[in-house]
Amino acid sequence: MATQHSRSAARLMMAPAVVLLLGWMLVPLTMTLYFSFKRYLPLRGGDLGWVGFENYTRFVTSSAFWPSIQTTLLIVGGVLVITVVLGVLLAILLNQPMWGQGVVRILVIAPFFVMPTVSALVWKNMFMDPNYGLLAHLWKFFGAAPVEWLSQASLPSIILIVSWQWLPFATLILLTAIQSLDGEQLEAAEMDGAPAYKRFGYITLPHLGRAITVVILIQTIFLLSIFAEIFVTTGGAFGTKTLSYLIFQRVLESQNVGLGSAGGVYAIILANIVAIFLMRIVGKNLDA
Amino acid sequence: MGQIQLNQVTKSFGSVEVIPPLDLTIEDGEFCVFVGPSGCGKSTLLRLIAGLEDVSSGMISIDGADATQTPPAKRGLAMVFQSYALYPHMSVRKNIAFPMKMAGIDQAEQNRRIDAAAKALNLTDYLDRRPGQLSGGQRQRVAIGRAIVREPAAFLFDEPLSNLDAALRVGMRLEISELHERLATTMIYVTHDQVEAMTMADKIVVLRAGVIEQVGSPLDLYNRPDNLFVAGFIGSPKMNFIEGPEAAKYGAHTIGIRPEHIDVTDASGPWSGKVGVAEHLGSDTFLHVHDTGLAETITVRAPGEVQLHYGDAIHMSPRAELMHRFDANGLRMA
Numbered sequence: 001m002a003t004q005h006s007r008s009a010a011r012l013m014m015a016p017a018v019v020l021l022l023g024w025m026l027v028p029l030t031m032t033l034y035f036s037f038k039r040y041l042p043l044r045g046g047d048l049g050w051v052g053f054e055n056y057t058r059f060v061t062s063s064a065f066w067p068s069i070q071t072t073l074l075i076v077g078g079v080l081v082i083t084v085v086l087g088v089l090l091a092i093l094l095n096q097p098m099w100g101q102g103v104v105r106i107l108v109i110a111p112f113f114v115m116p117t118v119s120a121l122v123w124k125n126m127f128m129d130p131n132y133g134l135l136a137h138l139w140k141f142f143g144a145a146p147v148e149w150l151s152q153a154s155l156p157s158i159i160l161i162v163s164w165q166w167l168p169f170a171t172l173i174l175l176t177a178i179q180s181l182d183g184e185q186l187e188a189a190e191m192d193g194a195p196a197y198k199r200f201g202y203i204t205l206p207h208l209g210r211a212i213t214v215v216i217l218i219q220t221i222f223l224l225s226i227f228a229e230i231f232v233t234t235g236g237a238f239g240t241k242t243l244s245y246l247i248f249q250r251v252l253e254s255q256n257v258g259l260g261s262a263g264g265v266y267a268i269i270l271a272n273i274v275a276i277f278l279m280r281i282v283g284k285n286l287d288a
Numbered sequence: 289m290g291q292i293q294l295n296q297v298t299k300s301f302g303s304v305e306v307i308p309p310l311d312l313t314i315e316d317g318e319f320c321v322f323v324g325p326s327g328c329g330k331s332t333l334l335r336l337i338a339g340l341e342d343v344s345s346g347m348i349s350i351d352g353a354d355a356t357q358t359p360p361a362k363r364g365l366a367m368v369f370q371s372y373a374l375y376p377h378m379s380v381r382k383n384i385a386f387p388m389k390m391a392g393i394d395q396a397e398q399n400r401r402i403d404a405a406a407k408a409l410n411l412t413d414y415l416d417r418r419p420g421q422l423s424g425g426q427r428q429r430v431a432i433g434r435a436i437v438r439e440p441a442a443f444l445f446d447e448p449l450s451n452l453d454a455a456l457r458v459g460m461r462l463e464i465s466e467l468h469e470r471l472a473t474t475m476i477y478v479t480h481d482q483v484e485a486m487t488m489a490d491k492i493v494v495l496r497a498g499v500i501e502q503v504g505s506p507l508d509l510y511n512r513p514d515n516l517f518v519a520g521f522i523g524s525p526k527m528n529f530i531e532g533p534e535a536a537k538y539g540a541h542t543i544g545i546r547p548e549h550i551d552v553t554d555a556s557g558p559w560s561g562k563v564g565v566a567e568h569l570g571s572d573t574f575l576h577v578h579d580t581g582l583a584e585t586i587t588v589r590a591p592g593e594v595q596l597h598y599g600d601a602i603h604m605s606p607r608a609e610l611m612h613r614f615d616a617n618g619l620r621m622a
Contacts (some may be wrong), residue, residue, distance in 0.1 A: 187340050188373035192387035192434070193361035202386070206377040 029268075036261035043255045055262035063229065064246055069270070072242040074221045076274075078159040079166060083219065084212055086163075091178045092204070094171070105175075112168040116228040123161045124150065124233045154238035161229050162209030166222075170215045178212035179206065217278055224271050243267050290351065290364075290441035290474030291316045297346035299332055299498075306332050308499040309346065314442075314476060314491070318363045319468050322478045322496035323485040323521070330478045331410040331446055333495070337476065338444050339369050350441060360388075366435035370451065372427045374419040378506060380406075380430050381415040398437075407435040408467075425456045429491075432467070442474035449484065461487060482522055487508070494518050516618035519544045525574055525589065527612070530582045540613035540621055547574065547589035549610040552596070557603030561586065563596050577602065 036055055039048040059065060095107055111119065127134050128149035136146035149157045181204060189199045225244050234240045236249060244267060251260030292314040299307040306329050322330040326430040328404050335341040337348060339360035339374045348356050355363050366387075374383050381402060388398045390521070406412045409429040419427055428448060434489055435443055445464070465488050468475050479485055485492050486506045492607045494501040494509065502514045508523075513519035527544045535543045550574070551557070561580035566573060573594040577586045596602060 182371060182373065184369045184371050184373035185375060188367065188434075189375075189386070190340070191338060191360045191365070192438070193390035194386075198390065202556050203375060206375075209377070264456055273420075 032261045032264045034261075036260045036265050039257055040257040042257060046244050051258065055258045056265070057268060059250075059259055059262045064241060067239065068241050068243045068246040071240060072224065072244075072270075073163065074155060075159055075226065075242060075288050076220060078156075079162045079223055080216055080219060082159065083166045083170040084215060086167055087215065088173045088205075088208060088212075090167070090171045091174035091208075092200075094175055096177050099139045103180040108169045108171055111165055112172075114165070116226070117163055117166060117232055120229040120232040121203055123157075124162070128157060150233050154234050154240045158229055158233060158240055161233070162223065162226060165229075166219055169219070173215050174208055174211050177208050220274060220278060221271070223269075224274065243270065291350075292442060292474065292476070293349045294337070295347040295349070297336060297348060298344045299336055299341065300344045305498070307336070310500060312493065312497070312500065312503070312517050316474055318489060319470050319475045319477065319490045320493060320505075321481055321485040321489035322476065322493050322495055324480065324501075325521075326398075326480055327499035328495045328508065330480075330495050332498075333476045334367075334444050334446055334476060338365055339363050340367075344458070365441035365444055366438045368428075368435050368492070369432045370447045372419070372431040372451075374427055374430055374434075375593075376419055379416050379418060380411060380422070380433075382432045383419065383430055384415075384437055387434060391438070392436045401439075402433075402439040404545045405436045408436070408470075409433050413553040419591075419612055423458060424452050428452065429463075436467075436471075438472070442476060445475065445477040447478055447480070448525060449479070450481075457484075464488065483524060486522065492522075494521060512620070513544075513612065514620050516542065516544070519612055525587045528583060528586050530586075531581075534582050535613075538608075538611065538613055541616040542614040542618070544612040544614065545606045546610070547587040549607045550586070550588045551606050551607070552588060552590050552594065553603050555603055557580070557605035559586070559604040559606070561602065561604070563598060563600045564595055564603055566594075566598065568593065575602070577604070 006170065037050055037052065038044065039051045039054070041048065090108065094101070094108065098104070114122075125133070130136050130146045130148045133146075133149075139146045147153060185203055185207075186199055189203050194202060227240065227244050227248065230236060230240050230242060230245050231248075236245045241249070243263070247260050247263040247267060250256050250263055254260075294309060294310060294312040297307065298305065298309050312499060312536075318428075322333060324330050343356060346356075347354060350358075350363060350365075353440045355567070375386065378386065383400050384405060384474050385398050388401065402415070403412075406415055409432060411426070411429055411433060414422060414426060414430075419430065424431065428451075431448070448464075449460055452460060459482060462477075466476075467615060468488075477484075477488060484569050489506055491503065492506055492509055493503050496517055501510060502518045504512075509518060509522045512587075513522060513527075516529065520529070523546055525547045527546050528550070529542050529544050531542050535541060550559075559582060561577040564576040564578045564585065566575050570593065572592070573590045573596070575588040575590060575594070575596060577588060578584070580586050581608055586604070
């Protein structure tokens with residue numbers, strides 16, 4: 001009886017949080033769906049009635065749609081590759097006993113604490129500016145013409161900025177994973193005649209499999225919706241318009257809430273496709 | 289082949305000298321056990337031989353060739369770790385194959401050796417399982433299998449049985465001893481358990497604080513311990529030590545008498561006391577005797593079942609010819 005009672009009491013006490021979370025999720029979702037079937041132009045007549053699936057067809061047939069999907073996937077993929085590869089290497093490096101280990105670890109994590117907007121501004125103005133940026137000075141020092149990063153190499157630049165932000169996250173997770181690796185396993189492999197790079201390939205990397213899975217899953221979820229970095233640097237120009245940026249433009253710049261909402265529904269679908277896809281590929285790693 | 293020689297080997301971690309200069313020769317085919325209390329440097333010594341630690345000074349030679357600077361993989365030694373150190377993401381077969389794969393042995397030969405090792409260690413049914421699906425004893429056998437297939441010059445065991453339960457430990461002890469008889473390869477075995485040392489070893493090396501206290505066969509150590517430390521460490525239950533006037537009677541600072549060398553006698557025995565705890569094992573009875581006036585407790589091992597219980601007064605007589613005499617420095621007298 002006691003367990004029964006405490007269970008129903010627990011349900012009762014959890015209810016407000018559940019209702020709040022559910023409302024938090026359901027209200028915007030319902031509103032998005034609602035607006036996506038309407039012609040709604042706030043500055044040009046407001047609510048102009050139901051239009052069926054017109055917004056959906058207009059959104060996908062727009063010339064900006066497929067390039068934005070491509071850009072989104074390129075940024076997500078690029079950042080994932082960079083953060084996972086460098087994250088593994090940094091984690092191995094930070095796992096070595098060295099002087100000032102604690103300070104170095106905190107420094108490595110630091111970029112994660114910088115707000116996306118701020119870090120994008122810092123990169124744009126302090127590093128990538130073709131006149132007075134640090135990279136321009138470096139190029140000039142070697143006698144080369146400074147690169148106009150954000151217009152000539154806009155996509156790689158944004159991938160660089162975002163990678164810089166997310167590298168600490170990947171490093172941190174992979175470092176904790178690498179610390180749980182049994183040192184005797186590496187010693188056994190050493191005695192078995194495996195040189196350092198094979199010990200990495202056969203022992204360390206498989207041990208990190210699960211942590212890499214977690215990093216990829218979490219980062220993908222957040223990277224699909226990156227916005228601030230693009231808004232602050234290129235404003236969506238030079239082929240850096242992602243799906244979320246396109247939606248932003250439809251709603252705020254074109255003042256077409258209906259069209260933007262339809263895009264939002266597509267974004268939800270895309271996120272789910274990617275999520276299912278990832279779960280299928282890497283989810284196996286989580287079972288073992 | 290597998291003769292291992294240590295010549296004036298030392299090891300320091302920073303300013304702490306773990307192993308002062310040490311000489312030791314392990315003959316080819318010998319089962320040598322390093323035994324001592326925890327922290328005595330026995331594992332460090334094994335790791336020095338394996339090459340997992342670098343010696344601070346001195347020389348290690350294997351089969352007469354200087355191996356001091358040889359990397360661990362090239363020394364031709366195989367090690368079985370306390371935690372087994374199996375590769376969790378590989379099947380048993382792949383675990384056993386790993387050293388051969390690293391050595392570039394061809395597939396047919398690999399399979400032949402895996403099958404032979406699996407048969408010898410009763411692992412044939414488990415070859416496709418992962419280590420996580422095996423019991424402790426099976427994991428231990430996989431670790432040994434991984435060592436066997438390399439056909440090493442010597443096996444190094446680092447407390448391999450300490451993670452097993454008591455019954456399995458006895459079984460594995462026998463299996464390792466049998467393996468040694470069959471392979472006739474040098475084995476170096478580290479343990480803190482003197483029973484393992486006594487039952488398995490050809491040669492026991494007793495270590496304390498990095499110093500070799502005594503080297504000898506199990507029965508040498510049992511019959512003629514060089515000092516108080518070895519006398520107290522080897523043998524179970526522990527040897528009784530008596531100081532003071534009783535020891536002076538025998539012309540020694542301390543006398544030692546093993547529990548099995550004290551007889552329970554009627555009223556005639558020279559020593560007397562009150563039985564404290566009596567442990568009835570069936571085959572033997574261990575009596576812990578108090579109020580003897582000799583030492584705090586005297587342990588007596590009486591064969592068979594003895595009807596003595598808590599509080600009973602008894603008389604005991606030591607067998608004088610089996611008594612050990614030690615001087616004030618704890619060293620054996622004649």
